[in-house]
Amino acid sequence: MQDITNESGKLSINLKALADNYRTFQSITPNHCDVAGVIKANAYGLGATEVFKTLKALNCPQFFVATLDEALTLRKNDSDTPIAVLGGLFNGAEDAYMQSNIVPVLNSPFEIEKWAEMAKRSDKKLPTIIHFDTAMNRLGLSTEETHALLDDVSALDGLDVQLIMSHFACADEKDHELTEEQANRFAKIAKHFPHAKKSLANSPGLFSSDTYHYDLVRPGYALYGGNPTPHANNPMKTVVSLKVRILQIREAKKGDSIGYAASHTFEKDTRTATVALGYADGFLRSLSGKAKLYYDGTPCEVLGRVSMDLTSINIDHIPHAKPGDWVEILGDNQNVDELADTCGTIGYEILTNLGQRYKRQYIDI
Numbered sequence: 001m002q003d004i005t006n007e008s009g010k011l012s013i014n015l016k017a018l019a020d021n022y023r024t025f026q027s028i029t030p031n032h033c034d035v036a037g038v039i040k041a042n043a044y045g046l047g048a049t050e051v052f053k054t055l056k057a058l059n060c061p062q063f064f065v066a067t068l069d070e071a072l073t074l075r076k077n078d079s080d081t082p083i084a085v086l087g088g089l090f091n092g093a094e095d096a097y098m099q100s101n102i103v104p105v106l107n108s109p110f111e112i113e114k115w116a117e118m119a120k121r122s123d124k125k126l127p128t129i130i131h132f133d134t135a136m137n138r139l140g141l142s143t144e145e146t147h148a149l150l151d152d153v154s155a156l157d158g159l160d161v162q163l164i165m166s167h168f169a170c171a172d173e174k175d176h177e178l179t180e181e182q183a184n185r186f187a188k189i190a191k192h193f194p195h196a197k198k199s200l201a202n203s204p205g206l207f208s209s210d211t212y213h214y215d216l217v218r219p220g221y222a223l224y225g226g227n228p229t230p231h232a233n234n235p236m237k238t239v240v241s242l243k244v245r246i247l248q249i250r251e252a253k254k255g256d257s258i259g260y261a262a263s264h265t266f267e268k269d270t271r272t273a274t275v276a277l278g279y280a281d282g283f284l285r286s287l288s289g290k291a292k293l294y295y296d297g298t299p300c301e302v303l304g305r306v307s308m309d310l311t312s313i314n315i316d317h318i319p320h321a322k323p324g325d326w327v328e329i330l331g332d333n334q335n336v337d338e339l340a341d342t343c344g345t346i347g348y349e350i351l352t353n354l355g356q357r358y359k360r361q362y363i364d365i
């Protein structure tokens with residue numbers, strides 16, 4: 001790929017790898033099971049428009065976003081691909097959903113009521129997705145609300161319940177007992193909806209048991225190359241790589257300090273590089289003094305505090321490094337899970353924060 005010489009950073013998104021990851025989900029789920037694309041939060045920071053386009057080309061039958069705004073952005077160039085909004089329905093937003101052919105995931109009896117009223121008003125059987133909470137206590141019908149609905153399904157009159165779903169709390173922890181418990185709770189609810197499709201699994205859920213696949217799986221993180229199998233090798237292809245340039249090389253003297261708060265003091269003369277990377281780029285400040293960047297595959301430790309636009313690294317062992325050279329943050333040498341581990345967060349947080357400032361370069365399918 002062509003180097004854009006005046007750029008300080010390169011965030012590359014490999015849509016080929018993303019497409020391969022999508023095909024991997026298809027290959028490990030049964031034929032009747034569809035694979036949705038979860039593209040909330042601008043497709044975990046990678047660019048919802050491009051990811052949407054890529055997955056549509058692979059006939060992805062269903063997309064999920066978090067907010068109506070995110071859905072409307074996608075609707076600008078697409079009038080009919082199924083898009084559902086996980087955040088649900090605000091009172092009064094029914095018309096906006098209907099007009100734009102977007103489906104709210106109904107998370108409460110109130111939302112069901114509002115959507116059913118809309119169906120009545122418009123004299124249409126409205127496509128409907130219902131979220132049942134099986135342990136998260138975040139969104140979805142509670143146990144009591146679920147029982148009430150199952151006892152009296154008249155609340156669903158006028159609605160075409162196409163999909164019911166629930167969401168795992170602990171699928172990213174190996175054999176966590178709550179996962180099985182949630183699956184049991186969901187299976188009981190599912191019996192009451194013989195004609196609706198069912199969906200339970202996120203990325204880690206998809207890889208933990210075939211019995212969680214049902215009719216539709218909802219991977220997000222793994223699509224973008226994150227590891228859905230904790231404690232095992234990552235079966236996904238790397239999608240994101242990030243490189244930034246060295247701005248300056250410096251020779252710090254023994255006893256000097258570096259960066260804000262002078263948090264690192266040199267025990268010997270040390271060659272350092274200042275690179276065009278900071279917390280404003282999503283390189284979290286909690287990575288200060290902990291993370292490593294890679295010069296041509298060689299690890300270089302971060303020295304002192306990460307600041308807004310700049311980070312310093314030790315390049316004492318790389319005498320030929322010079323301003324303008326590239327160092328890698330994410331890519332072949334370090335994946336998003338490894339980087340997240342160094343500062344006690346998860347790759348999801350790293351991805352969604354990445355590179356507001358860098359131009360995204362897409363490697364097309």
Ligand SMILES: *Cc1c(COP(=O)(O)O)cnc(C)c1O
Binds near residue numbers: 204218219220
């Ligand atoms: C974000 C989200 C997903 C995707 O989860 P990953 O762990 O990224 O695969 C699936 N379902 C719901 C309800 C979500 O909010």
